Amino acid sequence: MSKLAQHLALPALLAFCAAAQAGNLVVSVLDKDGKPVQDAVVVVTPASKGATPRNPLPMQATINQEKMQFIPAVTVVPVGAKLSFINNDPWDHHVRSSPAGMGQFSATNAGFELRLEGKPEGKPGKASEVTLDKAGVLGATLLGCFIHGSMRGYIYASESPWAAKTGSEGIATFEDLPEGAAQVKVWQADQLIDIAPQQVTVGAVLAKNVMQLTVVPRRRRS
Structure with missing residues (x-):
């Protein structure tokens, strides 16, 4: 086999070996x-x-507040991801974060807080962004609203790319x-x-x- 043919065959061989070692x-x-x-x-x-996965977790995600709900209810991203919160309801909402699970009952970390104005009729809702690059963001975070206590949403920031x-x-x-x-x-x-x-x-x-x-x-x- 010529050197050129060997050079062309090497990527295919490496791809085959990688596939053989994957499940x-x-x-x-x-x-x-x-x-x-x-x-x-x-x-x-x-x-x-x-x-790393063929389709990695997104470094950006959007969470909507709509009909008194967080949509999607659960958002999975890697640590360091940027989140965009949009209020599509005509009334104001808050976004407040705290640890999920048992940690919510003894949380000392205030997390982050946002206030989102209601969406003006005929206009797009305004967005506010948060980057999950601070200590304590790893794992699950509970989202709530000070104004509407029934609203619940969750963010899961994964350290593993396989989530x-x-x-x-x-x-x-x-x-x-x-x-x-x-x-x-x-x-x-x-x-x-x-x-x-x-x-x-x-x-x-x-x-x-x-x-x-x-x-x-x-x-x-x-």
Whole structure:
């Protein structure tokens, strides 16, 4: 083989080797009664460091306040991401953050606070931005509104690039994970005490894992 042919073949060979060392993982999250859980956050931390997902977590995300709700209800981003908050209701809202889970009952960190004016009729809502680059942003953050106490939303800032929300079937799928050992943990808003992480082995055969909560999550308002 000529040097030119070897040079052209090298990228394909490297890509083949990378694919051969990658595996897929499907994680199913169930509630206490064995029913699928939507909007649970699944975080996978491979023992092999350095690999990154084909589709990384977004460094920017938008959270709307609309019809007295945070939309989406759960936002998953990496640490350092920039969040844009937009009020699409005609009345004013606040955005206040505090630790989620048991930490919300003993929080000493004030987090961040914003006040968003109501959306003028016929005009777009105004946006305010926050960057998750301060200490204490790792993991889950509870969002609320001082004016409307029933409003709840969540941000999950993941240190691992392998993180995803479960869909309506309670499933999160991860592709091209590094082969070998990995840790899987699950966060869900109504699970105040985290369930124990699980160890999995990722290989050529599709790996499947089931994580079951000890609670039945509250039904979300449609």
